[in-house]
Amino acid sequence: MSPRYVVLGPPGAGKTTVGQLLAERLGVSFRDTDEDVVASAGKSISDIFLDDGEPAFRALEEAAVETGLAEHHGVLALGGGAVLSATTRRRLAGHPVVFLNVGTAEGVRRTGLSTARPLLAGVNPRSTFKALLDARLPLYREVAAIEVSTDALEPEQVVAAVLAHGAASG
C-alpha cells in the first residue's frame, strides 16, 4: 500500500504545515521524513549538516523516504531536497505525489526567521533560495502528478486545492 499523498517542494512551501492539515482532513496519520532523519541520527538537522556533512544527511533522508513509502499509509511529507536523489525519484514513481510550489520572495519570507534549515543559513538567503528553486523545479515536476502554487493561499486553501485535484482526477 502507498501513502495517500506524498508531499514535496522547496523549503517554506508548507509541506509540513499543509501535510499535517491534509492528514487531519483525511483522518489519516502524518509523517515527515525530516523527523525520521532526526530520530535516526539522534540530533538536529543542523547538527547533522555541521558534524557529518550534507552527503550524510542525504543518505539518511534517502533511507527515511524508502521506509516511509513502504510503511506509511497516511500523508508523507519529504524534506525539500529529497528529490535530488535519482534513486528517490525512481521510488516515487506510481505514488500520488503533490508538489507544493512557492516563489522566492514568499519562500524566503516564510523560512527567513528559522535557523533550522542549514542550506538557507548563508549570507544571501534570497539568491540561495532562487538557485535552489531553479535547480530543483524540473525534479519536482518530474515526479509530481499535482502542482499547487501556494504563494497567495492560506494553508487551508492549499489543502482544498490538493483535494480538488484528487476529485478531478479520480
Ligand SMILES: Nc1ncnc2c1ncn2[C@@H]1O[C@H](COP(=O)(O)OP(=O)(O)O)[C@@H](O)[C@H]1O
Ligand atoms: N500557505 C501558507 N501561507 C502562509 N504561511 C505558510 C503557508 N504554508 C506554510 N506557511 C508557514 O511557512 C513556514 C514554513 O512552513 P513549513 O510547513 O515548515 O514548510 P516546509 O515543510 O515546506 O519547509 C511556517 O512558519 C508555516 O507556518
Ligand SMILES: O=C(O)C1=C[C@@H](OP(=O)(O)O)[C@@H](O)[C@H](O)C1
Ligand atoms: O531543501 C533542503 O535541501 C532541505 C530542506 C529541509 O526540509 P524542509 O523543506 O521541510 O524545510 C531539510 O530537509 C533540510 O534542511 C534540507
Ligand SMILES: [Mg+2]
Ligand atoms: Mg518541512
